Structures are given as structure tokens and as C-alpha cells.
Amino acid sequence: KASVTDGDNFDYEEMEDSLEKSRAKSALEALKEERKKLPIYPYREELLQAIRDHQAWFFPASVLVIVGETGSGKTTQIPQYLHEAGYTKRGMIACTQPRRVAAMSVAARVSQEMGVKLGHEVGYSIRFEDCTSEKTILKYMTDGMLLREFLGEPDLASYSVVMVDEAHERTLSTDILFALVKDIARFRPDLKLLISSATLDAEKFSDYFDSAPIFKIPGRRYPVEINFTKAPEADYLDAAIVTSLQIHVTQPPGDVLVFLTGQEEIETAEEILKHRTRGLGTKIAELIICPIYANLPTELQAKIFEPTPEGARKVVLATNIAETSLTIDGIKYVIDPGFCKMKSYNPRTGMESLLVTPISKASAMQRAGRSGRTGPGKCFRLYTAYNFHNDLDDNTVPEIQRTNLANVVLTLKSLGIHDLVHFNFMDNPPAEALLQALELLFALSALNTSGELTKVGRRMAEFPVDPMLSKMIVASEKYKCSDEIISIAAMLSVGNSIFYRPKDKQVHADNARMNFHTGNVGDHIALLKVYTSWKETNYSTQWCYENYIQVRSMKRARDVRDQLAGLLERVEIELTSNPGDLDAIKKSITSGFFPHFARLQKNGSYQTVKHPQTVNIHPSSGLAQVLPRWVVYHELVLTTKEYMRQVTELKPEWLVEIAPHYYQLKDVEDAGSKKMPRGEGRAQ
Numbered sequence: 297k298a299s300v301t302d303g304d305n306f307d308y309e310e311m312e313d314s315l316e317k318s319r320a321k322s323a324l325e326a327l328k329e330e331r332k333k334l335p336i337y338p339y340r341e342e343l344l345q346a347i348r349d350h351q352a353w354f355f356p357a358s359v360l361v362i363v364g365e366t367g368s369g370k371t372t373q374i375p376q377y378l379h380e381a382g383y384t385k386r387g388m389i390a391c392t393q394p395r396r397v398a399a400m401s402v403a404a405r406v407s408q409e410m411g412v413k414l415g416h417e418v419g420y421s422i423r424f425e426d427c428t429s430e431k432t433i434l435k436y437m438t439d440g441m442l443l444r445e446f447l448g449e450p451d452l453a454s455y456s457v458v459m460v461d462e463a464h465e466r467t468l469s470t471d472i473l474f475a476l477v478k479d480i481a482r483f484r485p486d487l488k489l490l491i492s493s494a495t496l497d498a499e500k501f502s503d504y505f506d507s508a509p510i511f512k513i514p515g516r517r518y519p520v521e522i523n524f525t526k527a528p529e530a531d532y533l534d535a536a537i538v539t540s541l542q543i544h545v546t547q548p549p550g551d552v553l554v555f556l557t558g559q560e561e562i563e564t565a566e567e568i569l570k571h572r573t574r575g576l577g578t579k580i581a582e583l584i585i586c587p588i589y590a591n592l593p594t595e596l597q598a599k600i601f602e603p604t605p606e607g608a609r610k611v612v613l614a615t616n617i618a619e620t621s622l623t624i625d626g627i628k629y630v631i632d633p634g635f636c637k638m639k640s641y642n643p644r645t646g647m648e649s650l651l652v653t654p655i656s657k658a659s660a661m662q663r664a665g666r667s668g669r670t671g672p673g674k675c676f677r678l679y680t681a682y683n684f685h686n687d688l689d690d691n692t693v694p695e696i697q698r699t700n701l702a703n704v705v706l707t708l709k710s711l712g713i714h715d716l717v718h719f720n721f722m723d724n725p726p727a728e729a730l731l732q733a734l735e736l737l738f739a740l741s742a743l744n745t746s747g748e749l750t751k752v753g754r755r756m757a758e759f760p761v762d763p764m765l766s767k768m769i770v771a772s773e774k775y776k777c778s779d780e781i782i783s784i785a786a787m788l789s790v791g792n793s794i795f796y797r798p799k800d801k802q803v804h805a806d807n808a809r810m811n812f813h814t815g816n817v818g819d820h821i822a823l824l825k826v827y828t829s830w831k832e833t834n835y836s837t838q839w840c841y842e843n844y845i846q847v848r849s850m851k852r853a854r855d856v857r858d859q860l861a862g863l864l865e866r867v868e869i870e871l872t873s874n875p876g877d878l879d880a881i882k883k884s885i886t887s888g889f890f891p892h893f894a895r896l897q898k899n900g901s902y903q904t905v906k907h908p909q910t911v912n913i914h915p916s917s918g919l920a921q922v923l924p925r926w927v928v929y930h931e932l933v934l935t936t937k938e939y940m941r942q943v944t945e946l947k948p949e950w951l952v953e954i955a956p957h958y959y960q961l962k963d964v965e966d967a968g969s970k971k972m973p974r975g976e977g978r979a980q
């Protein structure tokens with residue numbers, strides 16, 4: 297018998313190892329027990345039976361619509377049940393999510409439940425991040441990624457089951473997926489198609505899929521007490537913070553979920569809450585603040601699921617993601633200010649913006665429901681009962697009816713779907729929006745005059761980015777600066793989280809930022825300079841700190857850039873560098889973004905040229921004080937005014953050179969312009 301003091305014949309490593317194993321085993325056992333407590337569990341056999349049997353004689357494929365409340369276990373359990381029943385022997389199981397965070401978080405959870413490493417048997421695939429391997433059998437992915445898989449595998453032959461989850465969200469990609477999977481299901485009778493939704497109006501899905509049967513998972517629901525405010529709130533953010541603190545001080549234990557509209561708002565709320573609770577000191581119990589939004593780093597995402605310690609209270613500050621995509625256990629109180637951020641699109645002008653918009657009644661019900669999962673709950677709506685009944689729409693308009701369709705049209709065209717007017721949409725997009733998309737793709741030379749895909753278009757479709765951005769990349773071949781352009785594209789796709797500006801060091805941060813703008817090179821070139829400087833320091837973290845740059849965003853940009861480089865190779869564009877020739881770089885940018893062309897007005901604002909609209913340079917732009925006469929911009933954002941974000945100066949004659957079919961000399965001339973030699977550009 298070995299004694300612990302006897303070092304010679306006692307293997308500590310083995311002991312550690314077996315301890316570790318038994319810990320993992322008991323954790324796995326615990327998770328197994330938890331799985332059995334989910335509302336879906338008693339229906340396991342019935343559900344599997346339904347998936348096996350429901351196959352109508354007139355429709356060869358098997359489609360089942362599944363309805364169950366959020367948290368019943370649809371997303372995490374159904375793919376596992378199917379795996380346990382042997383479906384993965386014939387191919388992978390795909391489960392789509394409208395949101396990247398949901399895909400990642402759910403995959404992480406399922407891999408834990410199955411006791412496997414994330415990325416092995418259970419993986420996820422989101423844009424610019426593929427966490428799967430040859431071993432993967434359960435693949436959680438964004439709906440957009442499955443859409444892209446059609447490009448490489450039009451019959452989805454590697455899958456035995458496709459579960460279009462969160463169907464009620466009706467994102468653009470989900471809507472397109474509906475039509476595509478319905479189509480392949482006709483000639484792939486072996487494919488099991490599941491459409492799952494958290495809302496009860498499943499008839500519409502059933503109708504669309506030729507009267508597919510509906511399987512309802514009865515929910516366990518506790519009563520939720522709904523409270524409205526007596527008068528409208530002037531500042532919902534402040535009201536949400538005050539309400540959180542009131543709940544914390546006056547209400548029995550239970551966690552709080554607050555719905556906010558985006559990262560910035562969540563960060564502000566977090567800061568204020570921390571400040572105010574610190575002021576109260578030990579007079580109150582501990583309040584644990586957990587933010588959750590799309591760009592939250594993975595390490596921090598797991599925090600929202602950690603059980604709240606005895607005596608403390610958790611307050612989760614979430615975007616719409618917590619409405620149905622993610623379920624956080626232990627929530628007893630919901631605070632609903634009644635807003636979310638929503639894309640809106642003006643098909644007449646082709647302008648798209650992200651706006652803070654009132655939610656729908658359906659959303660408000662979902663939000664309230666989050667508080668009554670494990671016991672009676674309370675929902676505090678920061679709007680009046682009158683507002684609820686009279687001002688909110690019943691349902692959210694599907695994204696397909698309020699967005700730019702250029703990307704989807706390009707994807708469909710590359711799938712060989714030509715007749716978009718008669719495409720089997722669940723709800724038709726506005727004809728105008730479809731027309732705008734075709735016009736834009738034609739202007740970008742992605743389609744020819746008969747609406748067929750060109751070589752440029754085919755190349756563009758390989759890149760998982762919007763058409764103007766992919767055109768900019770493809771055009772860089774001509775200007776021999778693909779190396780620079782993919783860095784810029786990567787930086788642009790990371791979003792607006794490159795520079796940071798701590799409240800107490802704003803001046804330093806602004807100075808550091810302006811260093812990259814020396815020579816008024818414009819925002820695109822400044823982003824390129826940030827990237828190259830970082831690369832020159834061998835991707836130093838210290839350098840990022842010194843320059844008030846977010847390391848995390850830079851790393852992400854590097855990943856995106858690597859993937860773009862791989863895609864360049866695929867479309868046979870050589871990686872060429874032309875760092876000294878800024879005009880070449882700007883011409884590539886113009887080749888993609890010429891529809892975003894604006895000219896300076898006398899009063900310092902700008903006017904877009906094709907569809908005249910007044911816009912301004914965003915204050916964060918390096919050109920905000922410079923006001924060049926002609927600019928192209930990356931995107932518009934509407935805050936207090938309509939702002940152009942990421943702006944670069946151009947020479948108007950480039951437009952006639954690059955897009956002679958789109959701009960004519962008269963569009964780019966103005967009375968005061970002496971710079972432009974007349975007649976140039978037309979002669980081609």
C-alpha cells in the first residue's frame with residue numbers, strides 16, 4: 297500500500313490525472329441530470345418518432361416544424377437526440393442560429409454536455425471563424441454560413457439533418473435558407489428538415505412547407521406580473537438603471553435581465569451601475585454585473601451563465617440576444633425599455649441605417665416571458681400601457697422587407713437562381729429593393745446587361761462580405777495593391793472598435809489616433825497605417841496600449857485578413873504590394889465604393905451625388921476638420937445627423953474613369969472646380 301509520504305512508488309501525476317478524470321466525470325454526470333430536467337426531455341421519444349415518421353406521400357422530404365418556448369431545450373437537445381438516435385452516421389447535423397454569439401455559446405454548452413472538446417465532435421462556424429474539424433458531427437452555425445455552404449455544396453450532401461433554428465427571427469439569411477432547403481428536400485428524401493421556432497404562430501411555417509406537421513413542446517411557464525410606467529420615460533437608460541437598483545434593494549432574491557440596444561449603451565449602463573453601487577458600499581448585497589452583446593470577447597461570454605453566489609444578485613445587461621437566442625437560468629426580473637436596434641433601408645435611395653426603434657408586441661411578450669421560467673416573475677416595462685396597446689406593431693417586419701438585398705442577390709445568382717421575381721420567398725421583398733440590388737450589382741460589373749453573373753461577379757461572390765467591399769478587393773488586382781486592400785478590408789470589417797478613448801485620457805487617445813492621419817490621408821489609409829505599424833512591431837500588445845488601440849480588434853483583423861488572403865488565392869488574384877502609391881489604393885476603394893460618393897456644400901455639409909441627400913463627416917473621422925471637396929465613404933450612420941463613417945478623399949476624374957456607366961462628367965463637375973481637366977475620362 298502506498299503511503300503519501302513515500303515519494304518513490306507513488307505517482308502523483310497519475311493521482312492528479314485520475315482525480316481530474318473523476319472530477320470531469322462527475323461534472324458530466326451532473327450535466328446529464330440537468331439535461332433530464334429540461335421541458336423537452338419527456339418528449340424525446342415522441343419527437344424522434346415524429347421526425348422518423350412524418351413524411352407526407354405528396355411531399356418526398358421530411359419537414360417538421362417544432363415549436364417550444366425559449367429555454368425548453370430545442371437548440372441544445374434536439375441535435376444531441378438525433379445524434380444518439382444514429383442520424384450522424386449518415387452525415388452531419390447542422391443547426392443554424394441568426395446570431396454568432398448564440399452559435400458559439402450553444403456549441404460550447406453542447407460540447408460540455410457531451411464531454412468533448414469544442415471544435416471536435418461539436419463545433420461552430422461563423423463568418424471568419426471556423427471552429428470545426430473532420431470529427432465534427434454537430435455543427436452550430438450562423439444562418440449566413442449555411443447559406444454560403446450552398447455555394448460549395450448545392451445539395452448539402454454532407455448533412456443528414458438541417459435544423460433551421462430561431463425561425464421566428466426571420467432574418468434575411470433564414471428566409472433565403474427556407475427556400476433553398478425546401479428545394480433540396482424535394483430531391484433528397486433522406487434529408488431531415490427541422491424548422492424550430494420560439495413563438496406559437498407556427499402555421500405560417502407549416503403552410504410554407506406544404507402543410508408540414510407541427511410538433512409542440514409544452515412549456516412550463518409561471519405567471520409573470522407585468523408593470524408599466526405611469527408616464528413615458530424621457531431617458532430609458534437612466535430609468536433602467538434606477539429600476540435595477542430598486543429591484544436590488546427592495547425585491548426578494550432572483551437575477552435581473554435588462555434589455556438594451558447595443559454595446560455602447562450596455563457599457564454606459566455598466567459603468568453607471570458600478571459607480572452607484574460603489575457609492576452604496578456595504579449597505580447593499582453584492583450586485584454582479586454581466587454584459588452580453590455580439591462583440592463581447594468569448595472569455596467573458598461564459599460569465600453570464602455562472603450561477604449567482606448565495607446572497608448576491610446578478611444583473612445581466614443584454615441586447616436582443618437574450619430575447620430568444622440565449623437562456624440565462626435564474627432570471628426573475630426583466631426590465632424592458634421597449635427598444636432595439638434595427639436595420640432600416642430606403643429602397644429609393646439605397647441608404648441603409650441602423651436605428652433605435654420601438655420593439656413589437658411579440659418581442660415585448662418574449663422579453664417578459666424570460667422572467668417566468670423557473671418560478672413566478674416580474675417584468676418592468678419602461679413605457680405606458682397605452683404605448684404598448686396603441687404604438688407597438690404586433691410583429692417585427694421580416695428583415696427581407698427592410699434591408700439592402702445586394703449581397704443575397706449576388707449569392708442567389710451564383711447559385712444559378714436567375715428568376716428572382718418568381719423565387720419562392722416566404723414574404724416577398726419590395727420590388728424596388730430587388731431592383732436596387734440588381735442595379736448596384738450591374739454598376740459594380742458583377743452582372744451583365746442580361747442580369748447574368750460576370751467573371752468579376754463570380755470572384756466577388758467568393759468573399760463573405762458586402763458587394764461593394766468585395767468589388768474593392770477584386771479591383772485591387774488591377775491597381776496591384778491587393779496586399780494593402782485586404783488589410784483595409786479586414787480593418788473595416790472589424791467595425792468601429794479599433795481605437796479606444798478612455799474618459800480620463802481622451803486628449804491622449806485623440807492625439808495618438810491623429811498620428812495615423814498625418815498628411816490627411818483619409819480614414820481608410822489611416823486604418824492601413826495602424827495595421828502595418830502593428831505588424832512592424834511584430835503584433836505587439838504593448839504597442840497597442842501605447843497607441844490606444846484595442847488589441848482584441850487587431851487580432852480579429854489579423855484573422856480576417858488571413859482568410860481574405862486565402863480567398864484571394866482561390867480566385868487567383870496575386871498578393872501584390874504597392875505601399876507607396878496611395879492613389880492606386882484609393883482607386884481600388886473607389887472601384888467598390890463609387891456609389892458612396894459625396895461632394896462638399898458651401899455650408900460644410902456634403903451631398904450624395906446619385907440620390908441627393910445631405911450628410912456629414914463623422915466627428916471621429918480624420919477628415920472631419922479638413923472637409924475635402926470630394927469624398928467616398930464606407931457607411932452612413934444616423935445619430936443626431938446622418939453621418940458618413942470612414943471617409944477618403946478622391947479625385948472626381950477617377951469616377952468617370954472607373955464608373956463611366958454610373959457617373960457622367962456633369963455629375964462630377966462643379967462651378968468652382970478648376971482641378972478637373974475637361975474632357976478627360978470620357979475618352980476610353
Ligand code: ADP
Pocket residue numbers: 334364365366367368369370371372373401402404405601620621622623624625
Ligand atoms: P431553447 O433552444 O429551447 O431556447 P436551449 O437548448 O438553448 O433552449 O437551452 C436549454 C438550457 O440550456 C437552458 O436552461 C440554458 O440555460 C442552458 N444553456 C444553454 N446554453 C448554455 C451555456 N452556454 N451555458 C450554460 N447553460 C446553457
Ligand code: MG
Pocket residue numbers: 367370371372461462620621
Ligand atoms: Mg434556442
